[in-house]
Amino acid sequence: MKRYLIRRILQVIPVLLIISFIVFSLVFLAGNPVALMLPEDASQEQVEALTESLGLNEPFYVQYGMFLGNAVQGDFGQSYRYNQDAMSIVLERLPQTLELAAVSMLFATIIAVPLGIWSASKQNSFVDVFATGASVLGKAMPNFWLGIMLILLFSVNLSLFPVSGRGSFMHIVLPAITLGTAIAAEMTRLIRSNMLEVMQQDYVRTAQSKGQKDSVVTYRHAFKNCLIPVVTIMALQTSSLIGGALVTEVVFAWPGMGQLLVQAVNARDMAIVQACVFVIAIAVIAMNLVADIVYRLIDPRIKYD
Amino acid sequence: MSVNISAQTEAPREEEFEVSKRPNQLRRWAKLLLRSKTGTIGMLIVLSVCFTAVFAPFLAPYEPDAMNAANINVPPMWLDGGSSAHVLGTDSLGRDMLSRLIYGSQVSLIIGVFSVIVAGIIGLAMGILAGYYGKWIDNLVMRVVDSFLAVPNILLILVILGIFGSNMLTLILVLGVTNWVIYARLVRSEVLSLKERDFIRAAKSIGTKDSTIMLKHILPNVFSSFIVISTLSVATTIILEASLSFLGLGIQPPSISWGYMLSSGRDYLATSWWLATFPGLAITFTVLGIIFLGDWLRDVLDPRSQGRK
Numbered sequence: 001m002k003r004y005l006i007r008r009i010l011q012v013i014p015v016l017l018i019i020s021f022i023v024f025s026l027v028f029l030a031g032n033p034v035a036l037m038l039p040e041d042a043s044q045e046q047v048e049a050l051t052e053s054l055g056l057n058e059p060f061y062v063q064y065g066m067f068l069g070n071a072v073q074g075d076f077g078q079s080y081r082y083n084q085d086a087m088s089i090v091l092e093r094l095p096q097t098l099e100l101a102a103v104s105m106l107f108a109t110i111i112a113v114p115l116g117i118w119s120a121s122k123q124n125s126f127v128d129v130f131a132t133g134a135s136v137l138g139k140a141m142p143n144f145w146l147g148i149m150l151i152l153l154f155s156v157n158l159s160l161f162p163v164s165g166r167g168s169f170m171h172i173v174l175p176a177i178t179l180g181t182a183i184a185a186e187m188t189r190l191i192r193s194n195m196l197e198v199m200q201q202d203y204v205r206t207a208q209s210k211g212q213k214d215s216v217v218t219y220r221h222a223f224k225n226c227l228i229p230v231v232t233i234m235a236l237q238t239s240s241l242i243g244g245a246l247v248t249e250v251v252f253a254w255p256g257m258g259q260l261l262v263q264a265v266n267a268r269d270m271a272i273v274q275a276c277v278f279v280i281a282i283a284v285i286a287m288n289l290v291a292d293i294v295y296r297l298i299d300p301r302i303k304y305d
Numbered sequence: 306m307s308v309n310i311s312a313q314t315e316a317p318r319e320e321e322f323e324v325s326k327r328p329n330q331l332r333r334w335a336k337l338l339l340r341s342k343t344g345t346i347g348m349l350i351v352l353s354v355c356f357t358a359v360f361a362p363f364l365a366p367y368e369p370d371a372m373n374a375a376n377i378n379v380p381p382m383w384l385d386g387g388s389s390a391h392v393l394g395t396d397s398l399g400r401d402m403l404s405r406l407i408y409g410s411q412v413s414l415i416i417g418v419f420s421v422i423v424a425g426i427i428g429l430a431m432g433i434l435a436g437y438y439g440k441w442i443d444n445l446v447m448r449v450v451d452s453f454l455a456v457p458n459i460l461l462i463l464v465i466l467g468i469f470g471s472n473m474l475t476l477i478l479v480l481g482v483t484n485w486v487i488y489a490r491l492v493r494s495e496v497l498s499l500k501e502r503d504f505i506r507a508a509k510s511i512g513t514k515d516s517t518i519m520l521k522h523i524l525p526n527v528f529s530s531f532i533v534i535s536t537l538s539v540a541t542t543i544i545l546e547a548s549l550s551f552l553g554l555g556i557q558p559p560s561i562s563w564g565y566m567l568s569s570g571r572d573y574l575a576t577s578w579w580l581a582t583f584p585g586l587a588i589t590f591t592v593l594g595i596i597f598l599g600d601w602l603r604d605v606l607d608p609r610s611q612g613r614k
Contacts, residue, residue: 014453015455022452026468029468076475136593137593142564144547152581152582185487240457243457249401250552260464261463265554284456
């Protein structure tokens with residue numbers, strides 16, 4: 001286990017290096033940011049002085065080296081809009097995004113697990129047709145549109161939930177449903193097809209033939225085994241979960257990283273953009289790692305090598 | 306005896322789904338399509354959206370940019386205050402919603418299809434090279450793939466568009482360059498098993514050039530699964546493009562995009578619900594059709610998925 005963990009963590013290093021290279025090259029191509037940092041009436045000398053002091057006259061590889069050295073220490077420079085350390089601004093927003101992602105995931109699980117099992121155990125029944133249809137529809141709807149429609153129905157017309165912002169429990173309901181629906185759609189489909197596969201296995205047939213109750217067969221024999229591929233594939237969804245959270249946050253003015261990022265991109269506040277990309281990449285990698293470990297815990301047949 | 310042998314060689318030919326250039330091929334595909342209800346619906350939706358996009362100038366009742374200050378936010382015809390002059394109502398500048406929706410299909414389809422072509426070409430090339438040569442090329446490509454997978458697509462796209470600005474061409478390129486990894490992964494895994502097959506070994510043993518093997522022997526064999534994910538990928542790309550337009554970083558006016566219509570309609574949610582609702586319906590409808598078509602293609606082309614769905 002220990003050796004496996006160490007190897008997995010070492011594999012993260014080249015991935016982060018490649019991401020840093022891509023992001024740095026993009027920002028490098030974006031050109032000199034000094035003009036944005038100084039007041040509009042700054043003189044040519046002031047521009048040159050700041051360019052020099054930020055090391056922007058150095059060749060690409062020197063600048064990249066400096067960037068890497070600082071990034072390792074969590075320093076992505078100052079945000080020119082907030083006049084603050086970019087990393088600390090991003091980290092302030094991270095918990096809100098994680099909160100939204102976690103509640104959405106919970107919502108998706110509550111919907112998808114029973115629906116997936118139920119539709120697989122009664123193949124081609126009404127429930128099955130409904131579940132399959134709903135999951136295709138959930139995938140076809142743009143997330144942000146669903147959010148807007150929920151606002152239209154529940155906030156504007158019925159006044160049940162607040163339109164936007166973060167605060168009470170009521171604030172998170174609509175964003176979580178919005179983001180959770182897309183995940184639930186994918187999850188239902190996965191659980192259903194994996195259950196159908198597992199239900200044809202010999203050990204399930206054995207359990208049935210010895211007169212085990214249907215519920216026991218479904219939950220103890222089939223569902224437990226169908227979880228393994230589901231957990232892996234759901235882990236790969238973390239990236240799209242966070243990507244979805246970015247858009248959902250903008251729809252509901254949820255004060256997380258998504259909103260911050262979109263504003264930073266529009267204002268060309270590159271320090272914040274770089275910090276955001278790194279924090280999100282590390283979060284996604286970490287969640288994949290956790291899922292990988294959970295996967296090994298629920299399936300003792302897998303060896304750590 | 307000779308009859309026997311010919312019967313034996315004939316038999317497997319029919320079982321294999323080898324796409325040949327026989328004239329009745331089209332009819333066979335049509336028959337296969339009609340056998341699936343969702344596949345037929347998907348095909349009909351996709352064809353009708355393509356038809357709308359191509360013949361938009363003839364189908365739209367008004368010029369999509371024609372403003373009319375006297376007819377602002379007119380509701381659809383079946384509501385109070387609506388008129389049959391504007392079937393789906395008008396927007397905040399008095400432009401006809403139906404005409405704009407019809408023209409909006411062009412942007413969605415063009416971006417969806419072309420960015421998938423860009424992504425597909427890069428992904429195919431990378432996947433085949435990585436799978437065929439293995440060793441350090443494989444390692445390098447797969448690490449790059451991992452890196453792309455660790456960053457949500459939309460994040461990278463936002464950053465690139467924020468830096469370079471967005472128009473049709475950059476959007477297509479950016480969506481293509483960020484989406485190639487799914488193709489590369491799939492193609493690579495197929496190539497890994499293909500290259501151990503006898504016909505590839507045979508080709509190698511008689512000294513066929515690597516490039517010929519990759520283009521003539523491997524490429525045609527990965528093509529069917531490639532087509533399946535390409536189709537489904539058009540669907541996700543259309544949604545992605547709409548999301549970008551919604552965030553203000555996609556297609557810019559005066560070009561008409563469903564995502565942009567949706568986001569500008571959001572400001573009038575309390576008074577004119579149709580402005581944000583119809584573009585979303587158009588996207589959902591289109592994407593639904595493509596998903597149905599893609600799922601059908603998967604059932605037909607990919608023997609492994611049979612019985613799973």
